Amino acid sequence: MAEPDQVQAIEKYDVQATEKKWQDHWDSAGTYQVENDDPRPPFYVLCMYPYPSGPAHQGHVRNYTFGDLIVRHRTMRGHAVLTPMGFDSFGLPAENAAIKSGSHPRPFTDARIEELKASIRRLGSMYDWRREIHSHDPEFMRWNQYIFLRFLEAGLAYRATAPVNWCPGCHTVLANEQVLADGTCERSGDIVEKRDLEQWFFKITDYADELLADLDGLDWPERVKTMQRNWIGRSEGAEFELRVSGGADNVDSQGADTSISVFTTRPDTSFGMTFVVLAPEHPLVPSLVTDQTRTDVDAFIERVRKETEIERQSTEGAIEKRGIFTGSYAINPFNDQPVPIYLADYVLMTYGTGAIMAVPGEDQRDWDFAKAYDLPIVRTVQPPADFDGEAFTGDGPAINSEWLDGLHMAEAKAKAIDWIEAQAIGVRKVNYRLRDWLLSRQRYWGCPIPVIYCATDGIVGVPDDELPVLLPDDVEFRPTGESPLNFHEGFRNTTCPKCGQPALRETDTMDTFVDSSWYFLRFCDPRDGQEPVNHDAARHWMPVDQYIGGIEHAILHLMYARFYTKAMGDLGLSPKEIREPFKRLFTQGMIRMGGTKMSKSKGNLVAPAQYFDTVGADALRLFHLFVGPPADDMDWSEQTDEVIEGCGRFLQRLWRLAVPESEVPRAGDAAVVGELERATHRLVDRVSGEYERWSYNTAVAAVMEFTNLLYKQGATEEAIDTMLLLMAPMAPHVTAELWERRRGGHIHEEAWPVADPELARLQSVTMVVQVNGKVRDRIEVDPGIDEAEAERLALASDKVAEQLAGADPTKVIARPPRLVNIVA
RNA sequence: GCCCGGAUGGUGGAACCGGUAGACACGGAGGCCUCAAAAGCCUCUGCUCGAAAGGGCGUGAGGGUUCAAGUCCCUCUCCGGGCACCA
Numbered sequence: 001m002a003e004p005d006q007v008q009a010i011e012k013y014d015v016q017a018t019e020k021k022w023q024d025h026w027d028s029a030g031t032y033q034v035e036n037d038d039p040r041p042p043f044y045v046l047c048m049y050p051y052p053s054g055p056a057h058q059g060h061v062r063n064y065t066f067g068d069l070i071v072r073h074r075t076m077r078g079h080a081v082l083t084p085m086g087f088d089s090f091g092l093p094a095e096n097a098a099i100k101s102g103s104h105p106r107p108f109t110d111a112r113i114e115e116l117k118a119s120i121r122r123l124g125s126m127y128d129w130r131r132e133i134h135s136h137d138p139e140f141m142r143w144n145q146y147i148f149l150r151f152l153e154a155g156l157a158y159r160a161t162a163p164v165n166w167c168p169g170c171h172t173v174l175a176n177e178q179v180l181a182d183g184t185c186e187r188s189g190d191i192v193e194k195r196d197l198e199q200w201f202f203k204i205t206d207y208a209d210e211l212l213a214d215l216d217g218l219d220w221p222e223r224v225k226t227m228q229r230n231w232i233g234r235s236e237g238a239e240f241e242l243r244v245s246g247g248a249d250n251v252d253s254q255g256a257d258t259s260i261s262v263f264t265t266r267p268d269t270s271f272g273m274t275f276v277v278l279a280p281e282h283p284l285v286p287s288l289v290t291d292q293t294r295t296d297v298d299a300f301i302e303r304v305r306k307e308t309e310i311e312r313q314s315t316e317g318a319i320e321k322r323g324i325f326t327g328s329y330a331i332n333p334f335n336d337q338p339v340p341i342y343l344a345d346y347v348l349m350t351y352g353t354g355a356i357m358a359v360p361g362e363d364q365r366d367w368d369f370a371k372a373y374d375l376p377i378v379r380t381v382q383p384p385a386d387f388d389g390e391a392f393t394g395d396g397p398a399i400n401s402e403w404l405d406g407l408h409m410a411e412a413k414a415k416a417i418d419w420i421e422a423q424a425i426g427v428r429k430v431n432y433r434l435r436d437w438l439l440s441r442q443r444y445w446g447c448p449i450p451v452i453y454c455a456t457d458g459i460v461g462v463p464d465d466e467l468p469v470l471l472p473d474d475v476e477f478r479p480t481g482e483s484p485l486n487f488h489e490g491f492r493n494t495t496c497p498k499c500g501q502p503a504l505r506e507t508d509t510m511d512t513f514v515d516s517s518w519y520f521l522r523f524c525d526p527r528d529g530q531e532p533v534n535h536d537a538a539r540h541w542m543p544v545d546q547y548i549g550g551i552e553h554a555i556l557h558l559m560y561a562r563f564y565t566k567a568m569g570d571l572g573l574s575p576k577e578i579r580e581p582f583k584r585l586f587t588q589g590m591i592r593m594g595g596t597k598m599s600k601s602k603g604n605l606v607a608p609a610q611y612f613d614t615v616g617a618d619a620l621r622l623f624h625l626f627v628g629p630p631a632d633d634m635d636w637s638e639q640t641d642e643v644i645e646g647c648g649r650f651l652q653r654l655w656r657l658a659v660p661e662s663e664v665p666r667a668g669d670a671a672v673v674g675e676l677e678r679a680t681h682r683l684v685d686r687v688s689g690e691y692e693r694w695s696y697n698t699a700v701a702a703v704m705e706f707t708n709l710l711y712k713q714g715a716t717e718e719a720i721d722t723m724l725l726l727m728a729p730m731a732p733h734v735t736a737e738l739w740e741r742r743r744g745g746h747i748h749e750e751a752w753p754v755a756d757p758e759l760a761r762l763q764s765v766t767m768v769v770q771v772n773g774k775v776r777d778r779i780e781v782d783p784g785i786d787e788a789e790a791e792r793l794a795l796a797s798d799k800v801a802e803q804l805a806g807a808d809p810t811k812v813i814a815r816p817p818r819l820v821n822i823v824a
Numbered sequence: 825g826c827c828c829g830g831a832u833g834g835u836g837g838a839a840c841c842g843g844u845a846g847a848c849a850c851g852g853a854g855g856c857c858u859c860a861a862a863a864g865c866c867u868c869u870g871c872u873c874g875a876a877a878g879g880g881c882g883u884g885a886g887g888g889u890u891c892a893a894g895u896c897c898c899u900c901u902c903c904g905g906g907c908a909c910c911a
Contacts, residue, residue, distance in 0.1 A: 223828055227906055230827070235910070264911060277911090322909095346909045356911045364825090365909060433910055554906080590905095626849070628837060632830090633904080639835060643850055649863095650849085656864090689840085698838065701848035708848090711865090768844045773892050775844060813891050819843045823891050 013655040015616035015648075019733040023124055031748060032071060032126035036525065036537050038080035044541045045071050046520055046582075048549030048557070049086040049133075051512075052112040053093065056119035058591050058598060058624075058636065059550065061608045064125040065621045066588060066630055066696070067548050071126060072729035073691055076752040082541050083126060084523040086133035087113050090512045095445040099477045105445040106473070109136065119608060124617045124732050131526045135447070135515035140522065142468035143532035144515060145450040147564075149461045150571050152451070156203045159459065162438055166195035170481045173197065173442045200440035200449055200508060204563045208232055208432045210579075211562055220585040221631070224554045231555050233433025237265035238417045239353060240426025242276060244288065245329040245338045258287055260330055260341070263352030263431055266362060267420060268412035270334045271401040272380035273357040274370065276341045277323065279349040280304045288341055290327030297343065300324040304345045322346060323369060332357075333425055334416075335402070344369065352431050360391060367391040381409070437560065439511040444475065444483045446509030454496035454503040463497050469505070483507055516557055517564035520544055520581055521574050533574040542575070547582035554587065586694065589633035598636060606636055615648035618731035622647040625696040625730055650704060651734050654727075657710055658720045658738045667714030677759060679709065680719045684755040687726045696730070703727055717742075725753050769794045770821040771803040787814040794820035 026032060047067040050060060071083045094105040094112070101108075113134065120127075133140055151157040165174040169188035173195075185192055204211075212232045215225045241259040260276060278285060280301045289297045323344035330341050346365065347356055360370035361379040367390045370377050382399045383392040398404040403419075404412045420426040440449060448469040450462035462469055472491045475484035485491055485507035496503040518532070524541045525534035549557075561581050569576040591598040598605060611620040623644045627634050656662060667673050683706050690699035706723055721742065728735045728747045739747035762783050767790060769777040777799040781790070791814045794800060804824055811823040 223906080226828060230907060233907090233910065237911085262911085266911080344909095346911095348910070351910045353911095358911085363911070365911080431910075433907095551905085626836090632837095635836085637835080639850060643836070646849060653864090693840075695840085697836095698840095698848080701838075704848055766844070770843085770892075773843095778844070811891060813843095815843060819892090821843080821891050 011659065011661065013652055013659075013734065013737075015618075015733075016613075018737045019122075019124060019612075019617050022733045022736045023121060025736075025746075026124075026126055026748075027121075027129075029746075031746070032075070032081070032083055033128045033130060034080050034082055036540055040078060040080035042082065042541055043074045043079035043546075044082045044544045045074065045546045046084065046523070046544045046548070048547070048553060049088050049516065049519060050116060051088045051091055051093075052109060052116045054112050055115045056123065056608055057605050058608060060116070060120070061123060061620060062588055062591065062624045062630075063548060063550070064120060064123055065624045066586070067546075068123075068125040068621075068732075069625070069691075069696065069729040070546055070548075072732060072748055073752070075748065076725070076728065076750060078751065082523070083128055084131040084133070084526070085120070085127035085129065086131075086519060086523070087116070087135070088512060088516055088519075089113060089134045089136045090446045090509075090515060092443065092445070095443055095477070096481075098445070099479060099481065102477070104473065104475075106136065109445075119612075122612050122617060123608070123621065131523055133519055133522055133526050135512065135519075136445075138468050138470060139527075139529075140515070140519075141447050141470065143522065144447050144510070144518075145462070145467050145469060146464060147518065147532055147568065147573055148510070148514075149450060149464070150573060151202065151567065152459075152461055154567075154571055156206070156567055156571075157439075158201055158203065159198055160201055161196050162199045162201070163194040164197050164199060164438070165192045166197070167192055172480065172482050199438050202437040202439055202563070202567075204437045204560070205432060205434055207563050207566050208234065208434050209430075210566060211434075211559065214562070214580055218580060218585070219583060221587055224551070224558070224585065224587060227554045228559060231434060231559065235265050235431045235433075237263060237413075237429055237431070238267040238420050238426055239263045239429040240267075240333070240420045242330040242333065242357070244341070245331050258284060260284060260355050261353040261426075262355045262357045263429060264357055264359075266359065266413070267416035268398060268401075268404060268407075268409055269359045269362045269380045270332065270357065270416060271398075271404065272359040272361045272378045273332045273334070273339060274360060274376045274378060275339050275358045275366075275373075276330045277344045277347050277356050277358050277369070278326075278341065279347040279354040280343045280345060281349045282343075282354045284355075285326070285343065288326040288328040293325060293327035297324055297326060300343065323373065325373070333420075333423065340375070342369075342373070350435070351433070362391055362393055364391040364393070380404075437511075437513075437563070439514055440508035441511055442483050442486075442507075443481075443509055444471065444477070444485055446512060447515065448485075449506045449508050449510055451506045452494055452496060452503045453506065454499060454501065456501060457496055457498045457503075460496055460498055460503070466497075483509075485509075513557060513560050517560045518568060518574075520547075520561070521565070521568070531573070533568065535575050538578060539575050542578045543580055543583045546584050546586065548586045548588065551587040551590065558582070558585070586630070588630050591634055591636055593636040606640075611644060615644060616651075616733070618651055618733050619644060619648035622651065622700060622731055626700040628697055630694055630696060650707070651731060653711075654707060655734060655738065657707060657715060658724060658742065660741050667716050672713055673716055676710075676713070676716050676719050678761075678763065679706070680716075680722045681755040681760040682762070684722060684726065684753045685760045688752070688755070691729075699726075700730065703730075722753050725750060765817045767793070767817055768819045769797055769800060770819065771800060772824055773821060776800060776803055781817050783817045785816045787816055790814040790816035790820050794822060 045067060047063050071081050074081045089109050094109045097108055098105045148157060167174050167185040167188060167190050169190035170185060174185060174192060184190060212229060212234055215228055218225065239261055241261055244258045244260060260278070262276065323342045326341045326343060328341045329338040332339050347354065358366040358369065359380070360366040360375065360377040362381055367377065378400055379392065380398055380401045381392055382396045384396065395409045398407050398412045404415060407415060417428050421428065448471060450467060450469045452460045452462060454460050472488050475488055477484055492505055492507060494503055494505045495501065521533045521538055521542065524537035528534040565574070565581040566579055568574040569578055608620060626647060627643065667676055683702060686702050687699045690696065690702065703723055703726060710719060724735045724739055724747060732748065736747050739745070764780045765783050767779045767781045768775055769779060777797045779793055779797065781793060791812050800822060807824055809822045809824055813821040
């Protein structure tokens with residue numbers, strides 16, 4: 001019960017009401033809406049658009065807290081900040097849910113989007129919602145298909161046979177993610193087979209070199225760039241032909257006139273080739289098998305074909321079982337010696353030529369194979385004297401190599417390639433690990449691939465004026481997961497746009513990574529009805545100045561988006577000069593719980609809603625900023641709730657300090673006021689720097705420290721106001737409310753404070769005095785003192801005299817104003 | 825196997841350029857306020873010896889460079905991630 005004649009109690013901070021008030025205000029005032037002709041310098045901040053799986057989880061909260069902080073900070077620094085948001089709304093989970101519940105993926109997806117949007121709003125994270133895009137918007141689908149057709153015309157999209165994951169139980173192709181680690185289907189449990197099927201591909205390999213080279217200019221985490229470099233996997237070497245021998249011991253071979261093409265990165269070691277190995281699927285195999293070997297070879301090939309990808313990729317199996325002799329020989333062109341031709345499951349048809357020259361002296365796999373099959377080993381690089389390994393892969397002078405002898409690796413490679421080219425048996429060659437992007441999916445809930453198959457005209461693109469090809473709604477989802485488009489006669493049957501005869505529509509849909517490969521370009525002018533990307537708008541905003549998302553997208557999404565940006569530029573679909581989509585990338589760490597990633601499928605989500613309803617969005621945001629470096633993984637532990645509550649307590653403490661009727665003592669003493677002014681300017685310096693280098697955890701620590709200082713020695717209005725400005729991007733609601741009460745107006749429309757360097761300078765610093773590297777005294781000194789003065793002050797210390805015990809120092813290292821070390 | 829990260833109090837973390845190790849917070853202990861509690865405020869809190877003053881030890885392990893090492897170099901252990909027969 002309040003005592004009426006007591007001093008009026010400070011109004012308590014009403015978290016829920018205040019957060020709602022400001023979220024409504026920012027929305028209705030359009031604080032974070034921005035026009036394309038805004039005169040302020042442009043800055044594009046983008047969080048990876050999310051897959052709508054329901055209300056936000058902590059990973060979203062973390063992502064959008066960082067993103068929103070940058071948006072608000074940059075705005076206060078005078079930029080026109082583009083901050084769009086959308087939803088990656090196609091994909092399997094919605095379709096699987098539809099199969100389960102009998103509903104349609106669209107209403108299901110739309111409901112999940114509304115849930116996610118509501119929690120993003122509740123976080124107080126601000127976007128220009130006028131620019132919202134969903135992957136399944138008909139307009140977005142239209143331009144998605146339009147781009148596909150331009151890629152098709154340019155030969156960047158093509159159809160080819162590829163081995164895919166086929167589930168015999170479900171009668172459908174599975175995405176790699178649907179195949180479990182043991183090689184079975186996630187739904188039916190059947191063993192997934194590799195089947196050769198006609199699929200759509202994007203020719204990303206055309207851009208391999210540019211994708212590799214342009215990584216150097218990106219301000220991205222080094223480890224993401226490394227992952228992309230490894231994924232592209234550029235290897236330089238040579239490709240050359242080996243004649244198949246028709247020698248006397250090879251009379252029944254039919255391959256006497258054929259030759260085998262091999263790729264090698266070590267042409268310098270060619271004199272050491274003692275056998276050749278082909279992939280079991282190699283097309284030349286039938287012509288190399290002899291009557292004596294046929295039975296065994298066929299059995300071997302049959303066994304390999306039945307192996308799952310997992311078994312085949314395993315290094316566990318005994319090497320003796322992994323290969324077989326064909327019965328034929330090839331001629332090593334370097335020394336004209338015949339070498340036996342083997343098949344082995346570890347040679348992949350999908351890389352290089354599907355055939356290798358084996359050099360056991362300089363390749364460990366070849367060494368192991370040679371040992372197992374009793375094949376000769378010839379060293380062609382001299383290992384160092386102390387080398388006691390098997391194959392030697394390092395550099396050294398060539399030996400046993402005739403005209404290459406004595407040359408080191410680089411020279412020998414060049415000379416060997418020159419020789420190969422002079423002999424007209426091969427060429428210098430670059431190979432990539434990167435494969436073309438298989439984009440077709442035999443599923444319903446994706447963007448239809450806009451082509452028609454005509455008996456007369458073949459593959460025909462859907463005319464632009466008939467776009468978008470939409471998904472029919474009157475479909476029945478089968479429990480097997482087979483796409484209902486296959487059974488929808490109205491969708492499937494159409495007429496050829498060229499000849500008008502009956503034709504069949506493509507029923508495959510696009511990989512959802514296609515949608516996310518250009519959405520950031522569309523955001524620049526998302527309602528443009530003339531073209532997928534408005535060039536002027538893209539020139540104004542692109543590239544994205546700060547892209548933020550999870551490390552799990554380090555390779556696929558970020559590689560595909562880079563490819564799309566380059567390809568669209570080259571085809572005139574977006575400005576050609578925009579070669580890279582994301583200038584700066586930040587990858588936040590994962591949130592783990594009990595050692596594993598926090599995720600819906602693991603069932604270990606801690607919903608943000610419970611914190612919104614108690615401590616509020618500001619406290620949860622502050623927690624995510626404070627808990628540790630943004631790039632690091634964080635563990636959600638039993639202690640986490642207490643830390644979040646601590647952040648809430650800190651905001652209440654801030655409220656009591658800053659709310660106008662506050663009873664906190666004001667600094668009265670002139671010296672204290674002066675010192676506070678300087679401390680304030682130092683805080684501005686410190687926090688501004690920490691914002692720049694993503695050190696948000698220490699930025700929060702700095703304002704906590706400053707609050708403690710204001711409680712201890714009294715506050716000034718200027719100190720409080722400045723701290724509120726610095727905190728406005730971190731805890732937007734409470735700072736907005738306090739600012740309005742203290743000053744009127746809107747804190748997020750204020751300019752970012754700038755420190756006066758003169759005032760920010762320290763007046764005195766603690767100089768450490770060491771004797772033999774151990775701290776013995778601390779002296780307050782002027783920051784401007786010179787070496788001589790520092791040394792004089794240090795030597796005058798009683799503690800030092802005590803340590804020296806009358807002896808003369810042998811050396812004095814003075815690093816004013818911080819440290820003097822006296823060496824006795 | 826190869827390529828990246830990482831290891832600091834009871835806990836999350838700080839220390840940006842080689843110069844006071846442990847900022848800030850959580851937890852814990854004690855105190856004030858209160859009839860009491862909650863909330864709030866204040867003090868202490870790396871380990872260790874000591875009543876104290878003060879000393880010793882201390883950043884995964886071992887070596888090295890340096891006046892000085894959490895930070896640089898070498899070797900190793902453990903943990904996390906990526907690629908995994910790429911010729």
